[in-house]
Amino acid sequence: xxxxxxxxxxxxxxxxxxxxxxxxxxxxxxxxxxxxxxxxxxxxxxxxxxxxxxxxxxxxxxxxxxxxxxxxxxxxxxxxxxxxxxxxxxxxxxxxxxxxxxxxxxxxxxxxxxxxxxxxxxxxxxxxxxxxxxxxxxxxxxxxxxxxxxxxxxxxxxxxxxxxxxxxxxxxxxxxxxxxxxxxxxxxxxxxxxxxxxxxxxxxxxxxxxxxxxxxxxxxxxxxxxxxxxxxxxxxxxxxxxxxxxxxxxxxxxxxxxxxxxxxxxxxxxxxxxxxxxxxxxxxx
Amino acid sequence: xxxxxxxxxxxxxxxxxxxxxxxxxxxxxxxxxxxxxxxxxxxxxxxxxxxxxxxxxxxxxxxxxxxxxxxxxxxxxxxxxxxxxxxxxxxxxxxxxxxxxxxxxxxxxxxxxxxxxxxxxxxxxxxxxxxxxxxxxxxxxxxxxxxxxxxxxxxxxxxxxxxxxxxxxxxxxxxxxxxxxxxxxxxxxxxxxxxxxxxxxxxxxxxxxxxxxxxxxxxxxxxxxxxxxxxxxxxxxxxxxxxxxxxxxxxxxxxxxxxxxxxxxxxxxxxxxxxxxxxxxxxxxxxxxxxxxxxxxxxxxxxxxxxxxxxxxxxxxxxxxxxxxxx
Numbered sequence: 001x002x003x004x005x006x007x008x009x010x011x012x013x014x015x016x017x018x019x020x021x022x023x024x025x026x027x028x029x030x031x032x033x034x035x036x037x038x039x040x041x042x043x044x045x046x047x048x049x050x051x052x053x054x055x056x057x058x059x060x061x062x063x064x065x066x067x068x069x070x071x072x073x074x075x076x077x078x079x080x081x082x083x084x085x086x087x088x089x090x091x092x093x094x095x096x097x098x099x100x101x102x103x104x105x106x107x108x109x110x111x112x113x114x115x116x117x118x119x120x121x122x123x124x125x126x127x128x129x130x131x132x133x134x135x136x137x138x139x140x141x142x143x144x145x146x147x148x149x150x151x152x153x154x155x156x157x158x159x160x161x162x163x164x165x166x167x168x169x170x171x172x173x174x175x176x177x178x179x180x181x182x183x184x185x186x187x188x189x190x191x192x193x194x195x196x197x198x199x200x201x202x203x204x205x206x207x208x209x210x211x212x213x214x215x216x217x218x219x220x221x222x223x224x225x226x227x228x229x230x231x232x233x234x235x236x237x238x239x240x241x242x243x244x245x246x247x248x249x250x251x252x253x254x255x256x257x258x259x260x261x262x263x264x265x266x267x268x269x270x271x272x273x274x275x276x277x278x279x280x281x282x283x284x285x
Numbered sequence: 286x287x288x289x290x291x292x293x294x295x296x297x298x299x300x301x302x303x304x305x306x307x308x309x310x311x312x313x314x315x316x317x318x319x320x321x322x323x324x325x326x327x328x329x330x331x332x333x334x335x336x337x338x339x340x341x342x343x344x345x346x347x348x349x350x351x352x353x354x355x356x357x358x359x360x361x362x363x364x365x366x367x368x369x370x371x372x373x374x375x376x377x378x379x380x381x382x383x384x385x386x387x388x389x390x391x392x393x394x395x396x397x398x399x400x401x402x403x404x405x406x407x408x409x410x411x412x413x414x415x416x417x418x419x420x421x422x423x424x425x426x427x428x429x430x431x432x433x434x435x436x437x438x439x440x441x442x443x444x445x446x447x448x449x450x451x452x453x454x455x456x457x458x459x460x461x462x463x464x465x466x467x468x469x470x471x472x473x474x475x476x477x478x479x480x481x482x483x484x485x486x487x488x489x490x491x492x493x494x495x496x497x498x499x500x501x502x503x504x505x506x507x508x509x510x511x512x513x514x515x516x517x518x519x520x521x522x523x524x525x526x527x528x529x530x531x532x533x534x535x536x537x538x539x540x541x542x543x544x545x546x547x548x549x550x551x552x553x554x555x556x557x558x559x560x561x562x563x564x565x566x567x568x569x570x571x572x573x574x575x576x577x578x579x580x581x582x583x584x585x586x587x588x589x590x591x592x593x594x595x596x597x598x599x600x601x602x603x604x605x606x607x608x609x610x611x612x
Contacts, residue, residue, distance in 0.1 A: 125316030
């Protein structure tokens with residue numbers, strides 16, 4: 001096992017992009033967001049829910065670096081915690097939908113036949129639902145909140161990951177080394193674990209990164225319309241929504257969380273693009 | 286929805302193609318009705334109780350339970366729901382008591398209009414930009430365009446909508462919707478900012494696909510031949526490459542149609558436009574199942590229909606396929 005992994009890493013995309021400065025910047029930004037997501041409760045300068053009604057809608061100052069919101073709560077603290085809850089939703093959705101997509105893709109692409117036909121039709125049905133619309137339906141059944149949002153978005157993205165990974169598996173099946181493993185009578189489960197899976201890691205990494213980005217967009221959208229993460233817990237989406245009311249007097253309240261969302265989403269899309277380019281240098285860019 | 290059956294179908298004539306696509310679409314639609322129906326029913330708890338809230342009396346819950354037909358076997362419920370839906374009856378909204386079909390009919394036009402205008406905005410932005418980018422590939426304009434594309438996808442449309450309001454609130458109307466009867470300018474001026482907010486992100490996707498399509502097209506041999514004949518670059522791009530590049534772009538537009546509709550619902554809420562968005566969001570919060578199911582089903586049907594149309598129109602747009610079908 002260790003051998004296979006090492007070989008695939010040595011031949012894999014990382015050495016080539018490790019030297020790209022733009023990729024380094026993107027990784028650094030991503031790392032910053034991860035640190036904030038993990039350490040936000042320690043990093044916050046103020047209690048994010050403490051209201052100071054005398055100091056509402058203040059601009060940036062020494063004690064409140066990003067000013068205060070309509071309840072006099074410290075914006076910076078809320079922003080850091082907002083990044084945390086959005087990142088948690090994004091990461092959970094990315095992991096669940098990649099795991100689900102991997103399972104479906106492997107079973108579908110490797111077994112083919114009837115199993116593949118049935119799974120592929122179910123995936124077709126899943127793809128017929130725009131993610132946001134599917135989320136509306138699921139949240140109406142599950143109730144609003146961040147758990148429902150994670151479930152809804154995960155189910156929404158699984159068909160995409162399943163489709164991508166299935167075609168990767170189908171491509172791999174035709175490779176000589178898989179066929180020779182077959183011919184020599186290696187057990188299918190062993191072929192999948194030792195030969196197919198390691199070669200899927202690149203595709204899986206790209207797909208997980210992309211879904212992470214789209215899940216952040218999804219969380220922002222759902223929380224913005226009040227169905228996702230519920231106040232007073234801040235998330236980037238519900239902060240944009242609550243800042244909207246005071247957009248003209250205090251534009252920072254909406255601009256800051258939106259910017260924070262846009263930067264991390266863009267970073268993830270960039271990383272995903274770079275990983276894909278490096279894994280498949282022949283594609284036109 | 287997939288690409289491969291489509292490509293396989295290209296060689297086999299329009300009739301076969303439409304039949305195959307039609308069958309696939311029918312399976313997807315049937316599956317979608319099952320999914321929409323089950324969403325409400327597989328969740329633990331009584332939908333009637335959820336819709337009425339914890340304070341409702343047992344009698345009221347029982348009444349709604351019966352009114353929604355929840356006491357019948359699941360298969361029977363699904364069948365009668367499906368048959369009614371095929372007749373245009375999606376039940377009555379619990380919170381508004383009106384027929385779901387009527388409620389949706391009032392609002393869907395507004396949402397669709399925003400989605401269509403956003404599509405137009407995205408084409409106007411993306412097609413010329415992709416031509417410039419592909420023509421001078423690797424130049425500064427091309428490289429900065431790729432960064433702008435990532436930003437375009439990454440910026441949430443509803444947030445861009447808020448930024449547009451901040452920037453243009455003194456110049457353009459930023460709230461509400463004016464029907465065409467209020468005058469043409471009134472009508473369109475209310476749609477400018479929503480369409481731009483939604484269309485910008487979509488433009489990024491269209492740009493990306495069309496640019497790659499163009500670059501692949503100009504590497505083909507017929508372009509080399511055309512160049513050898515001394516045909517100008519401008520003509521090669523506009524007359525030959527764009528046409529070929531546009532086919533995958535149209536597919537992407539179809540695939541993205543559902544996202545434009547969903548995005549339109551989000552953007553509507555920012556501009557307080559009375560479309561499907563606010564209606565469905567309220568329905569979700571109120572757990573108004575018939576309304577949610579109806580709205581989701583209608584959106585999915587539109588989405589699937591657009592994709593079927595795109596697939597079939599492929600054959601009509603591409604002269605190579607057109608000729609093969611005629612001859």
